[in-house]
Amino acid sequence: MNKTLIASIIAAGLSVSAGAAAEKIAIVGGKVHTMTSTGTLEKATILIEDDKIVKVGKDVTVSGEYRVIDATDKVVTPGLIGAFTSLGLVEVPSYGSGVDANASKAAISAAIDASYAITPDTSLRDITRIEGFTSVASAVSRTATIFKGQGAIVTLGNDDTPVTKARAFMVVDVSESGASASGGSRAALWVELRDALKQAQYAQNIRFTPQTEWHGLPVADVKALVPVVKGDMPLLVVAHRATDIRQVIALKEEFSSLNITLVGAAEGWRVADEIGKADFSVILNPESNLPYSFEQNASTLANAGRLNEAGVNVAIGMNTHNIRLATQNAGNAVANGLPHQAGLASLTSSVAKIYGLEDSHGSLKAGMTADVVVWSGDPLEVMHAPTNVIINGEEVKLESRQTKLRDRYLSLESDKPVQYTRP
Amino acid sequence: MINKTLNKALFTGVSLLALATLAGCGEAEKKDSKEQDALVEINKDPFPSTYKPLPTQTTLITNVTLLDGIGGQLEDASILLENGKIKAVGNDISAPEGVKVVDGEGKWVTPGIVDAHSHLGVYATPDAHAHSDGNEMTKPVTAAVWAEHSIWPQDPGFRRALAGGVTSLQILPGSANLVGGRSVTVKNLPNRTMQDMKFPDAPYGLKMACGENPKRVYGKKGGPMTRMGNVAGYRQAWIEAQAYKEQWDKYYDEYDAGKNPKAPKRDLAKDTLAGVLDGDILVHMHCYRADEMVVMIDVMKEFDYQITSFQHGVEAYKIADKLAENNICSAMWADWWGFKMEAYDGIRENIPMVEQANACAIVHSDSDQGIQRLNQEAAKALSDGRRAGIDISKAKAWTWLSANPAKSLGIFDKTGSLEVGKNADVVLWSADPFSTYAQAELVYIDGGLAFDRTNPESWAISDFELGQAGEGDHK
Numbered sequence: 001m002n003k004t005l006i007a008s009i010i011a012a013g014l015s016v017s018a019g020a021a022a023e024k025i026a027i028v029g030g031k032v033h034t035m036t037s038t039g040t041l042e043k044a045t046i047l048i049e050d051d052k053i054v055k056v057g058k059d060v061t062v063s064g065e066y067r068v069i070d071a072t073d074k075v076v077t078p079g080l081i082g083a084f085t086s087l088g089l090v091e092v093p094s095y096g097s098g099v100d101a102n103a104s105k106a107a108i109s110a111a112i113d114a115s116y117a118i119t120p121d122t123s124l125r126d127i128t129r130i131e132g133f134t135s136v137a138s139a140v141s142r143t144a145t146i147f148k149g150q151g152a153i154v155t156l157g158n159d160d161t162p163v164t165k166a167r168a169f170m171v172v173d174v175s176e177s178g179a180s181a182s183g184g185s186r187a188a189l190w191v192e193l194r195d196a197l198k199q200a201q202y203a204q205n206i207r208f209t210p211q212t213e214w215h216g217l218p219v220a221d222v223k224a225l226v227p228v229v230k231g232d233m234p235l236l237v238v239a240h241r242a243t244d245i246r247q248v249i250a251l252k253e254e255f256s257s258l259n260i261t262l263v264g265a266a267e268g269w270r271v272a273d274e275i276g277k278a279d280f281s282v283i284l285n286p287e288s289n290l291p292y293s294f295e296q297n298a299s300t301l302a303n304a305g306r307l308n309e310a311g312v313n314v315a316i317g318m319n320t321h322n323i324r325l326a327t328q329n330a331g332n333a334v335a336n337g338l339p340h341q342a343g344l345a346s347l348t349s350s351v352a353k354i355y356g357l358e359d360s361h362g363s364l365k366a367g368m369t370a371d372v373v374v375w376s377g378d379p380l381e382v383m384h385a386p387t388n389v390i391i392n393g394e395e396v397k398l399e400s401r402q403t404k405l406r407d408r409y410l411s412l413e414s415d416k417p418v419q420y421t422r423p
Numbered sequence: 424m425i426n427k428t429l430n431k432a433l434f435t436g437v438s439l440l441a442l443a444t445l446a447g448c449g450e451a452e453k454k455d456s457k458e459q460d461a462l463v464e465i466n467k468d469p470f471p472s473t474y475k476p477l478p479t480q481t482t483l484i485t486n487v488t489l490l491d492g493i494g495g496q497l498e499d500a501s502i503l504l505e506n507g508k509i510k511a512v513g514n515d516i517s518a519p520e521g522v523k524v525v526d527g528e529g530k531w532v533t534p535g536i537v538d539a540h541s542h543l544g545v546y547a548t549p550d551a552h553a554h555s556d557g558n559e560m561t562k563p564v565t566a567a568v569w570a571e572h573s574i575w576p577q578d579p580g581f582r583r584a585l586a587g588g589v590t591s592l593q594i595l596p597g598s599a600n601l602v603g604g605r606s607v608t609v610k611n612l613p614n615r616t617m618q619d620m621k622f623p624d625a626p627y628g629l630k631m632a633c634g635e636n637p638k639r640v641y642g643k644k645g646g647p648m649t650r651m652g653n654v655a656g657y658r659q660a661w662i663e664a665q666a667y668k669e670q671w672d673k674y675y676d677e678y679d680a681g682k683n684p685k686a687p688k689r690d691l692a693k694d695t696l697a698g699v700l701d702g703d704i705l706v707h708m709h710c711y712r713a714d715e716m717v718v719m720i721d722v723m724k725e726f727d728y729q730i731t732s733f734q735h736g737v738e739a740y741k742i743a744d745k746l747a748e749n750n751i752c753s754a755m756w757a758d759w760w761g762f763k764m765e766a767y768d769g770i771r772e773n774i775p776m777v778e779q780a781n782a783c784a785i786v787h788s789d790s791d792q793g794i795q796r797l798n799q800e801a802a803k804a805l806s807d808g809r810r811a812g813i814d815i816s817k818a819k820a821w822t823w824l825s826a827n828p829a830k831s832l833g834i835f836d837k838t839g840s841l842e843v844g845k846n847a848d849v850v851l852w853s854a855d856p857f858s859t860y861a862q863a864e865l866v867y868i869d870g871g872l873a874f875d876r877t878n879p880e881s882w883a884i885s886d887f888e889l890g891q892a893g894e895g896d897h898k
Contacts, residue, residue: 094763095639124761242892270892289898290548290580290791291887298893321761328799331859336897382799382859383806402760402770406811409776412744 024049025390026062027374030071033341035078035349035363040341046076048370051393056364069388069395071374077344078364079134079371079391080379081351082326083283083317084236084263087128087136088118088154088162090320098122101320102142103149110196110228111220112149114139115166120159124321126400129156131324132379132386134371135164137355139171139236141320146178146189147171147196150224150233153355155371157391168355170228173238174248175264176295190247197255200225231257234354236283238263241295242270249278261354263318264288265307266299272310281313281354286333304346305337313353314338316346331380343380462678463686465694467703470571472621474610477871481505483518484851484865487527492534492825492840496818502532504847507870512841525865531856533821534841535590535848535866536797537828539707539754540734540787544594544617545570547578548791549887558597559604563641564660566629566692568604570596574617577886580791581613583898585874585883587795588856588863590848591622593832595630595734598709599640601647601656603630605695606707608832612868613885626833628731629699631657633710633719634765654718661726664696671697705731705833707754711765713741720749732831734787736777737769743780752783752831756793757800757807774801774823775808775815785831786823797824802857817857846870 025048032044034056045060046053062068091098100117118138128136139151148171152163173181174189182189199216204226206212208219216222227233235258239245245268252258261281262268266288268275275282286304291297308314316333317326326347334343342350352362360369370393377384389396407423414421482504489500491512503511503522518524545557556573559565574594584592589611596603606628609620634650642648647656670687677684698704706723710716710733723730729750733739736753737760739746746753755777760769777784786801788794805820829839838846847870854861866874875881879895888894 092761092764092767095635096764096767267892287792287795289583289795291891293549293551297888297891298896300893300896300898302897322758325758328803328859332796332799335860335862380859382802383857385806385810405768406740406770406772406776409740410772410811412780418741 022050023393023395024066025069025370025393025395026066027069027071027076027372027388028062030074030076030374032056032076032364033078033344034365035345036365038365043072044076046364046372048372048390048393051370053364053366053368053370053372055366069374074387075375075377075379075384076364077132077373077375077379078348078362078368079373079389080132080326080347081317081357081362082128082133082136082138082323083315083347083351083354085136085138085317085323086141086320087124087138087323088120088122089114089138089140091122091124101140103140104142104144106143108218109143109145109147109221110149110170111218111224112140112143112147113167113224114150115152115163118152118154118163120162123401125156125162127402128324129389129391129396130386130398130400130403132327132373132375132389133324134373134389134391135361136323137169137351139169144181146173146181146193147221148173151236153357155392157394158396159392165355165357167224167227167233169234169236170224171236171238171263174244175238175240176293178238186244186247194251194254196222196225197229200229201255204230229255229257231259234259234261234356236261236263240264240266240293240299242267242298244295245271245275248280249274252278252280266296266303268312269300269303269306270298272307272312275307276311281315281350282307283315283318283351283354285318286316286329286336286338301332301336304333308338308342313350314342314346315350315354316343317351327379328382331382334380340380347379459678459681459683463674465689467698470569470618470621472623473616473618474612474621474623475614475619476507476869477612477873479504479507479847479870480872481519481522482525482867482870483516483522484525484527484532484849487530487532487851488855489532489841490534490818490821491842492821493842494816494819494822496816500532502841502849504849504867504870507847509841509843509845509847509849511843525851527851530854530864531852531861532841533588533850533852533856534825534839535850535868536588536824537832537834537839538584538589538592538788538794538797539732539785539828539831540789541584541592541594541794542597542789543580543584543592543791543794544574544576544578545596547575548580558599560599560640563600563637563647563656564602564692565596565600565604566602566660566695568596569607570594570605570630571607571617571621574607574609574620576613576615576617576620578613579885579888580794581611582883582885583791584794585611585866586863586876586898587797588850588852588866589794589797590850590866590868590873591829591832591834591838592794593628593707595628595707598630598632598636600632601637601653602660602696603632605704606630608834610868612873613883622834624837626703626705627695627698628705628707628832629695631706631708633708633715634712635763636709650715654722657719657722658725660696661700661722661728664693664700665726667693668697668700699728700726702729705729705831707732707734707831709734711735711737713738717742717745720745720751723749732783732785735766735789737766737773739782740770740773740776741768743777743782746777747780747782750783752785752827753777754785754787754828754831756789757786757803771803771807772811772813774804775811775813778808778815778819778823779813783827783830784823785827787828798852798856798861799859805857817855820857
């Protein structure tokens with residue numbers, strides 16, 4: 001995207017997620033999982049113009065101006081959305097460099113804002129998108145308090161400014177690790193959290209100036225929580241224990257505007273009906289089936305399937321460097337009771353719903369952002385992979401730092417040192 | 424030399440009694456026993472296995488697609504398990520009378536998976552600090568410690584791994600130290616004690632570690648704080664081990680010659696290092712970077728020992744030819760990368776590229792999650808390799824999970840393939856195990872049915888999980 005275009009888009013007050021490609025693309029003949037009420041269409045066609053999908057259907061005429069991608073015997077899905085990551089915030093986390101995902105020495109908490117730190121020049125962008133992920137939700141993962149701050153929605157297309165929605169959600173941790181950040185006990189944590197939300201309710205009518213008399217949380221933090229208590233900003237709550245999830249439900253009864261999604265929820269299945277009634281979504285790792293701590297004693301591979309059975313909107317994908325493996329995670333959820341369509345939704349439409357993106361991402365229909373992936377077969381099968389990835393209407397090369405390393409070393413026979421081999 | 428004979432005997436199952444006879448043979452007349460003190464012998468097996476297989480029932484599994492674990496695939500095959508061993512494999516096996524027949528129509532049979540890299544039991548769940556027993560982070564060379572002394576058999580992770588078709592596994596100390604201590608190979612059949620799990624007659628391993636971990640842990644605790652410091656540490660340890668071994672060799676030689684030498688003072692750490700120099704203990708070295716692995720190959724040559732495997736080998740693909748030349752296995756993940764600098768160049772084709780160079784490739788877990796789905800890890804590596812133009816069959820890919828890890832652990836004469844006479848470590852999969860949706864349905868260890876997915880009442884439950892929320896659930 002050139003700078004003039006960015007400037008004009010910003011000037012027009014529009015989203016800056018648009019791709020630069022003006023190409024018209026037709027994806028023809030594939031098995032299309034629309035992830036809408038239309039369901040799955042065999043041998044269907046998708047038409048893409050600029051950065052939008054303009055048509056999805058069975059009997060679509062393709063004129064000569066379209067570049068055709070033959071998807072015969074292939075599977076087509078919306079671009080996958082990484083549900084819970086720190087992508088763009090971290091290059092090498094341990095003993096390494098390029099780490100903005102850890103803000104544990106920050107003086108602020110809820111106000112932490114990932115959008116300022118996210119870079120498209122991370123090797124993770126290409127490595128992740130060639131596996132079918134076209135956008136991610138990204139937030140700081142370590143802080144000193146129960147709040148992990150405000151996360152962002154990020155496109156993995158070729159944008160210089162990849163944040164498509166800053167301050168898109170707030171993360172709070174009420175699990176055992178959250179309790180340790182709150183003095184060591186849930187008995188302190190819940191009082192602290194309620195107090196913070198109360199303060200945000202008071203603060204929503206205050207116009208802060210340096211002269212404002214205010215003796216509560218740091219002003220930046222309380223201001224960040226205002227959209228949360230108003231229900232304008234999704235609140236992601238990390239919780240595992242059934243008891244803790246019941247506390248989250250009680251919190252929702254007290255602060256009725258909260259738009260809550262549970263994260264982790266290892267024991268979610270034990271309170272599946274209550275979660276369903278409370279209308280919470282859940283982001284989980286369906287493979288987590290060990291008692292990593294006592295709060296996860298009842299974790300099981302059946303968690304995703306049981307929550308789905310209770311009508312809960314389930315999203316899958318909690319990782320950063322290997323968020324690309326969420327397809328395998330979802331496949332294992334399917335192997336253990338989640339219906340296959342719910343497995344696909346857990347990577348697409350269910351994620352979009354959590355972040356309020358359902359009108360632009362996570363499904364295939366006219367008017368949606370053209371994030372589309374063509375797969376060699378079932379995306380949840382470990383032996384299948386994308387053959388074409390289109391982000392914001394632009395087909396990206398299936399190339400990454402990793403594929404270049406592979407190509408350099410595929411043959412070890414060379415007269416010259418390896419650094420002269422440029423794949 | 425007695426020393427070497429003893430070692431060989433221990434690992435080939437010759438009884439100590441027979442050995443004593445052997446050692447004395449032909450020498451009695453030469454020596455005056457009154458002038459010699461009793462020979463000081465080091466007991467190489469002070470914590471002997473008390474493993475007892477499950478009760479068995481002669482079983483014929485029919486109509487399956489069978490991967491034999493050494494590169495072969497049979498269609499419409501049957502396999503007969505009898506008295507804990509594989510009795511027959513093929514297309515025309517008649518069922519003996521009274522045999523239990525399992526119709527495997529549409530299903531697959533493979534050897535049980537052997538995981539060459541696990542910390543189950545030494546980093547047990549719940550992962551409270553109280554269970555952190557895998558790294559003796561008190562000094563950089565802790566060859567004296569043995570992982571088996573940290574194993575908690577009630578780790579719920581063993582049972583999860585069983586549901587993933589894992590029948591044997593090597594449990595290693597962690598990678599904080601240059602020399603981390605002895606590893607042990609166990610059957611995935613936890614009982615009351617770790618001795619109950621120990622794989623009978625399996626050789627010991629020695630865990631060593633390259634790179635970032637030792638220098639990170641000791642950089643501010645007296646060193647090493649650099650990679651060159653690491654290498655100095657290994658070399659110094661081997662120099663001392665050589666001297667120790669020479670003392671003992673000399674002692675045995677002089678004793679054999681009828682003299683009455685004084686036995687050297689025992690040193691637990693050097694016992695283990697000398698065991699490596701004698702070829703009895705197998706070195707498994709945590710190493711990510713290609714250049715560091717090649718430095719270690721030179722150290723190996725300098726001190727005349729063999730590195731059996733590099734563990735993780737994230738950059739093995741860069742030196743696969745050298746690994747093949749030096750007969751060193753690489754135990755690898757399918758796609759882990761980037762969590763630290765030395766893992767930054769991880770690629771998805773690492774395993775197939777090692778295979779392509781005819782080097783020994785192993786899919787390992789190093790994870791209580793990964794160990795539950797090693798078949799999927801092999802499937803990913805296989806398909807990534809194929810997309811890169813490396814043509815590998817599913818049958819060949821299964822060697823990464825069975826024969827190759829079994830060879831690297833010195834147990835391939837007993838398990839790791841579906842060959843007649845081998846231990847009946849066998850998995851019946853609900854479908855092609857290269858599919859995400861396939862699950863281990865029946866898992867046999869030494870012919871005993873250790874896991875039956877179709878019968879929840881029969882599932883093993885660890886002590887820890889008894890009486891807790893989720894007890895006996897679908898895990």
